[in-house]
Amino acid sequence: MNEPAGRRERKKAATRQKIADTALRLFLERGYGAVGIRDVAAEADVAVTTLFSHFASKEALVFEQDQGFEQGLVRAVADRTPDDPLIPALRREIHAQVRHCAAPGAAPVRNMIDSSPSLREYEESMRLRHAESLAAAIAADLGVPETSTACRTIARFATDAYALAREAADPQAAVDEIFRMIEAAWEASRLG
Amino acid sequence: MNEPAGRRERKKAATRQKIADTALRLFLERGYGAVGIRDVAAEADVAVTTLFSHFASKEALVFEQDQGFEQGLVRAVADRTPDDPLIPALRREIHAQVRHCAAPGAAPVRNMIDSSPSLREYEESMRLRHAESLAAAIAADLGVPETSTACRTIARFATDAYALAREAADPQAAVDEIFRMIEAAWEASRLG
DNA sequence: ACCGTAGCACTAACGGTTAGCTTTATGTAT
DNA sequence: ATACATAAAGCTAACCGTTAGTGCTACGGT
Numbered sequence: 001m002n003e004p005a006g007r008r009e010r011k012k013a014a015t016r017q018k019i020a021d022t023a024l025r026l027f028l029e030r031g032y033g034a035v036g037i038r039d040v041a042a043e044a045d046v047a048v049t050t051l052f053s054h055f056a057s058k059e060a061l062v063f064e065q066d067q068g069f070e071q072g073l074v075r076a077v078a079d080r081t082p083d084d085p086l087i088p089a090l091r092r093e094i095h096a097q098v099r100h101c102a103a104p105g106a107a108p109v110r111n112m113i114d115s116s117p118s119l120r121e122y123e124e125s126m127r128l129r130h131a132e133s134l135a136a137a138i139a140a141d142l143g144v145p146e147t148s149t150a151c152r153t154i155a156r157f158a159t160d161a162y163a164l165a166r167e168a169a170d171p172q173a174a175v176d177e178i179f180r181m182i183e184a185a186w187e188a189s190r191l192g
Numbered sequence: 193m194n195e196p197a198g199r200r201e202r203k204k205a206a207t208r209q210k211i212a213d214t215a216l217r218l219f220l221e222r223g224y225g226a227v228g229i230r231d232v233a234a235e236a237d238v239a240v241t242t243l244f245s246h247f248a249s250k251e252a253l254v255f256e257q258d259q260g261f262e263q264g265l266v267r268a269v270a271d272r273t274p275d276d277p278l279i280p281a282l283r284r285e286i287h288a289q290v291r292h293c294a295a296p297g298a299a300p301v302r303n304m305i306d307s308s309p310s311l312r313e314y315e316e317s318m319r320l321r322h323a324e325s326l327a328a329a330i331a332a333d334l335g336v337p338e339t340s341t342a343c344r345t346i347a348r349f350a351t352d353a354y355a356l357a358r359e360a361a362d363p364q365a366a367v368d369e370i371f372r373m374i375e376a377a378w379e380a381s382r383l384g
Numbered sequence: 385a386c387c388g389t390a391g392c393a394c395t396a397a398c399g400g401t402t403a404g405c406t407t408t409a410t411g412t413a414t
Numbered sequence: 415a416t417a418c419a420t421a422a423a424g425c426t427a428a429c430c431g432t433t434a435g436t437g438c439t440a441c442g443g444t
Binding site: 121124125128147149150152153156157160161163164165167168169174177178180181182183184185186187188189190 | 379
């Protein structure tokens with residue numbers, strides 16, 4: 001997206017991308033567990049330490065662009081019009097994320113993640129981070145303290161909706177079903 | 193509790209207990225990160241492989257008796273009287289678990305867990321397992337398929353309540369606040 | 385042209401975890 | 415009682431993700 005950066009930054013980004021691409025390719029070819037960090041580094045023609053200077057862990061190689069999801073949640077709350085109610089805005093965002101992950105092209109990756117306990121666990125801990133950010137965004141939007149239990153609860157419920165819907169037979173319908181529950185929970189809270 | 197077992201099982205249980213006790217003592221003395229698996233094994237006078245035949249991971253040493261919590265949740269649903277409504281029963285159980293973990297004696301262990309990212313992550317993944325079991329128990333209790341989205345949602349919300357309450361300023365009040373929301377969510381679901 | 389430093393390489397190691405195989409002790413059938 | 419089958423524990427050695435330490439090189443700002 002942003003080309004006009006210096007040579008250094010472009011090279012760094014290129015190295016990062018090459019590592020991520022190589023990793024994903026090898027993982028899909030031979031299986032996540034059957035590919036070692038040293039394999040990825042060798043195939044991408046970088047040192048192991050270089051790989052770890054770009055990615056914090058082996059699992060992070062798979063979730064290269066998870067920032068998009070986190071930012072999406074935060075923006076769904078922060079960047080909405082003043083008369084746009086909170087919960088439906090969240091519901092639309094979760095809908096979009098579920099749709100994105102249920103796209104046919106994403107099937108092999110999803111399958112890989114679902115069959116690796118380590119990756120599943122990593123994804124869950126990611127979702128917790130997302131919930132924290134979302135809680136902060138909601139609290140800021142409403143002008144209540146960041147530690148507000150109601151905000152943190154709604155944030156958790158929303159990220160739960162994503163995880164639960166993905167495992168449901170009809171993900172889109174599941175999002176709607178869960179958000180009917182969340183809507184009720186929200187109205188029952190002090191803030192609704 | 194169950195003494196009259198064979199010698200073999202008693203010895204096995206004794207070994208397991210000795211490992212767990214030694215581990216917890218060392219962790220509290222020197223800090224979780226500063227104690228290696230080899231240290232624990234040496235101090236408990238067992239081989240490293242023996243330790244791993246009793247505990248699946250280093251983190252599992254800390255959560256030795258988590259089965260109690262999982263069973264507590266399941267029993268809170270399954271073993272209640274027929275006229276006892278579901279959500280209040282769950283609320284009472286979560287209340288009890290939060291109280292148990294907020295007990296003064298548990299403070300050092302809680303503190304240790306909270307300061308280790310690895311332990312925090314492990315605890316979260318434990319809670320997910322608990323939510324799965326709870327969802328199954330709820331589904332069985334209501335006679336609906338185990339994959340029911342509403343059941344799985346309520347189960348997640350309940351385990352979320354535990355995690356959120358523990359981090360709140362007034363845990364007991366937080367449980368009540370969150371359960372008012374869960375009650376509303378439940379009534380808005382197809383099953384409520 | 386020069387210097388500070390970001391990025392990367394290399395080696396070596398640490399720490400959790402597992403595989404492979406041997407030994408000891410227990411329960412059971414003869 | 416004896417012998418066999420097997421569960422529990424042991425030992426060694428390694429695998430694999432991850433990090434520390436160190437130095438080199440090329441880019442960017444002055």
